[in-house]
Amino acid sequence: MQHFSLRQFLRHGLALAAFCVAIAAVQLAYGRGPWDVQLVYSLAIGMPSWLLIDLGRLWLSRRSPIPWPLGWQGWALVAVGGTIGFHIGSAIGDAYRQKVLGAAAVAAAGGPSSAMVTTVLACLALAFFFYAQGKSRYLEGKIAEVERDAAEARLKLLETQLEPHLMFNTLANLRVLIATDPPRAQAMLDHLIDYLRATLGASRATLHPLADEFARLRDYLELMSVRMGPRLAYTLDLPESLAGVPVPPLLLQPLAENAIRHGLEPKVEGGTLHIAARQLADGRLELVVKDSGVGLADPAGAPTPPAGPAHQQSFGLRQVRERLHTLYGNDGTIELIAILPSGTCARAVFPSKPLLP
Amino acid sequence: MSSTPLPPAARPAASHSSPRALIAEDEPLLATALRHELAQAWPELQIVATVGDGLAAVQQALALQPEVLFFDIRMPGQSGLEAAAELADAWPAGTPFPALVFVTAYDQYAVQAFEAQAVDYLLKPVQPGRLRKAVLKLQATLDRQATPAALDFEATLERLRALVALPGAGGAGAPGAPNAAPQPAPLSVIQASSGAQIHMVPVADVVYFEAADKYVRVLTATQEYLIRTPLKELAAQLDAEVFWQVHRGTLVRASAIASAVRDESGRLHLRLRDRPESLPVSRLYAHRFKAM
Numbered sequence: 001m002q003h004f005s006l007r008q009f010l011r012h013g014l015a016l017a018a019f020c021v022a023i024a025a026v027q028l029a030y031g032r033g034p035w036d037v038q039l040v041y042s043l044a045i046g047m048p049s050w051l052l053i054d055l056g057r058l059w060l061s062r063r064s065p066i067p068w069p070l071g072w073q074g075w076a077l078v079a080v081g082g083t084i085g086f087h088i089g090s091a092i093g094d095a096y097r098q099k100v101l102g103a104a105a106v107a108a109a110g111g112p113s114s115a116m117v118t119t120v121l122a123c124l125a126l127a128f129f130f131y132a133q134g135k136s137r138y139l140e141g142k143i144a145e146v147e148r149d150a151a152e153a154r155l156k157l158l159e160t161q162l163e164p165h166l167m168f169n170t171l172a173n174l175r176v177l178i179a180t181d182p183p184r185a186q187a188m189l190d191h192l193i194d195y196l197r198a199t200l201g202a203s204r205a206t207l208h209p210l211a212d213e214f215a216r217l218r219d220y221l222e223l224m225s226v227r228m229g230p231r232l233a234y235t236l237d238l239p240e241s242l243a244g245v246p247v248p249p250l251l252l253q254p255l256a257e258n259a260i261r262h263g264l265e266p267k268v269e270g271g272t273l274h275i276a277a278r279q280l281a282d283g284r285l286e287l288v289v290k291d292s293g294v295g296l297a298d299p300a301g302a303p304t305p306p307a308g309p310a311h312q313q314s315f316g317l318r319q320v321r322e323r324l325h326t327l328y329g330n331d332g333t334i335e336l337i338a339i340l341p342s343g344t345c346a347r348a349v350f351p352s353k354p355l356l357p
Numbered sequence: 358m359s360s361t362p363l364p365p366a367a368r369p370a371a372s373h374s375s376p377r378a379l380i381a382e383d384e385p386l387l388a389t390a391l392r393h394e395l396a397q398a399w400p401e402l403q404i405v406a407t408v409g410d411g412l413a414a415v416q417q418a419l420a421l422q423p424e425v426l427f428f429d430i431r432m433p434g435q436s437g438l439e440a441a442a443e444l445a446d447a448w449p450a451g452t453p454f455p456a457l458v459f460v461t462a463y464d465q466y467a468v469q470a471f472e473a474q475a476v477d478y479l480l481k482p483v484q485p486g487r488l489r490k491a492v493l494k495l496q497a498t499l500d501r502q503a504t505p506a507a508l509d510f511e512a513t514l515e516r517l518r519a520l521v522a523l524p525g526a527g528g529a530g531a532p533g534a535p536n537a538a539p540q541p542a543p544l545s546v547i548q549a550s551s552g553a554q555i556h557m558v559p560v561a562d563v564v565y566f567e568a569a570d571k572y573v574r575v576l577t578a579t580q581e582y583l584i585r586t587p588l589k590e591l592a593a594q595l596d597a598e599v600f601w602q603v604h605r606g607t608l609v610r611a612s613a614i615a616s617a618v619r620d621e622s623g624r625l626h627l628r629l630r631d632r633p634e635s636l637p638v639s640r641l642y643a644h645r646f647k648a649m
Contacts, residue, residue: 164463164465165431165462168463168480172384175390175482226386231409270433
């Protein structure tokens with residue numbers, strides 16, 4: 001039973017005993033009989049009902065995230081628990097009353113109907129209490145989970161962009177250039193500075209002009225072409241008319257990284273990367289990241305196995321897809337197309353204005 | 358790999374004349390830099406070749422047989438670890454295996470394993486002080502003529518075996534962070550497609566799996582199927598005690614092996630109970646076939 005905790009169980013037990021004492025006090029106030037008899041009735045009915053309902057709900061909800069059985073099961077549980085508890089408790093209470101007051105008193109007592117009403121009301125209150133408590137705990141847990149997920153996603157994005165392998169290799173190249181070609185070292189350092197500033201400062205909420213987006217891509221690709229030498233050739237194609245279109249910052253970054261890391265880096269002879277923007281006939285913006293690398297693992301389009309590198313590879317793509325969806329709803333799409341004989345093309349299409357500014 | 362220790366092989370007097378080295382590094386600037394740094398730290402060392410990928414690394418090492426190898430870990434074609442393993446397998450018997458130094462920018466898991474296996478490695482950016490230490494160690498290794506080559510080689514195989522088993526050892530381009538992915542459930546059925554059909558092949562019927570280009574061949578006693586799941590991923594979902602890795606590209610059901618036979622050149626081959634083929638065993642995995 002996943003929701004069971006001994007502490008909570010004992011706390012419920014104590015709360016219930018206090019509840020029973022309170023009911024006995026009310027009964028006493030209405031003059032239904034001596035306090036000890038009322039207390040015995042109250043506890044004898046209340047405790048078994050509680051045990052049945054509390055243990056029953058734990059058992060019935062053992063496979064559900066909310067610790068209360070939903071639908072008819074919940075009502076049935078209260079009905080069955082209350083009925084059994086009522087019968088056990090009445091028997092014990094009757095026996096006690098008989099012992100204390102004699103047989104005649106039993107017949108003269110308030111009769112089962114008022115005790116029944118009390119039991120039903122108490123059981124419903126009890127059920128509602130468990131339900132509300134369980135639900136609020138569930139919601140609290142959910143909120144914490146969502147917050148954790150968001151933080152994890154941010155961290156993971158940063159991790160892929162500031163990947164230690166990229167950083168140390170870049171620094172190693174920089175170290176070489178400082179000795180052999182200081183002006184080139186300086187240029188590389190400038191690209192690194194801009195790349196770091198953009199990556200560390202990238203806010204998910206704001207937009208920046210497409211020209212800036214392309215400038216950041218150039219920083220990254222310049223760093224990569226120092227590292228890969230003649231194995232990487234790249235082109236950036238941004239029409240003048242689109243330079244000012246607002247786009248989410250570093251939207252294309254993960255796509256360019258994927259193209260390099262999974263497409264061109266593993267390819268012995270290297271290849272070309274082509275990034276272009278254009279306006280479609282319907283006014284939407286089309287951004288394309290196309291590489292001539294080793295290509296998708298499965299060009300035939302058969303379902304790829306869920307485990308393994310495919311999963312890691314899809315992180316960048318998923319991230320871009322989520323951002324497009326948040327900003328443009330169903331008008332923002334991204335697709336991966338296999339290029340034959342080898343290569344991959346990522347194509348993002350979205351309106352030139354976001355849903356929400 | 359004969360069981361009697363071989364005498365120190367006739368290497369062209371490594372420690373006396375100038376030793377020769379091969380550099381495998383895919384980033385041209387870094388390769389040039391390592392060359393220059395080595396010229397400072399070890400003027401006698403002659404760099405006979407610099408290659409940019411894991412496949413050329415093996416070819417050139419076999420062709421030139423240098424005494425020292427500097428292998429980058431992350432290279433196109435195949436990783437430095439895979440290249441070293443392949444090289445060890447193809448290395449001619451009787452010739453001492455070169456001293457290996459791995460070079461890496463950042464491979465947390467590999468570095469841990471290098472430490473554990475006492476394999477020499479350099480971190481990029483390569484710093485002169487650290488390089489000098491590595492050079493001293495290499496010189497000592499090359500001078501240690503007394504060690505029988507066969508014993509040395511056995512130890513090298515042992516280390517490579519441990520390294521190749523690393524989570525991030527594969528993946529030529531980018532092993533990425535080999536994050537603690539949940540262990541996939543053990544496979545019981547292989548689903549292989551042929552045309553419009555999906556064949557359900559019980560794992561219990563499989564005699565061996567063999568990597569073939571982009572596919573993996575699945576062989577039962579009577580049939581052959583092709584699947585796309587990489588061998589490495591498949592291996593993770595199979596019981597390693599039931600299916601033995603005997604080669605980089607071969608997983609065999611241990612109970613389907615009839616015998617292991619050594620040929621004239623010392624290579625092991627497996628004969629199977631239910632299939633006519635004989636399967637070569639890589640030196641890396643030959644240790645599994647010993648009499649009880």
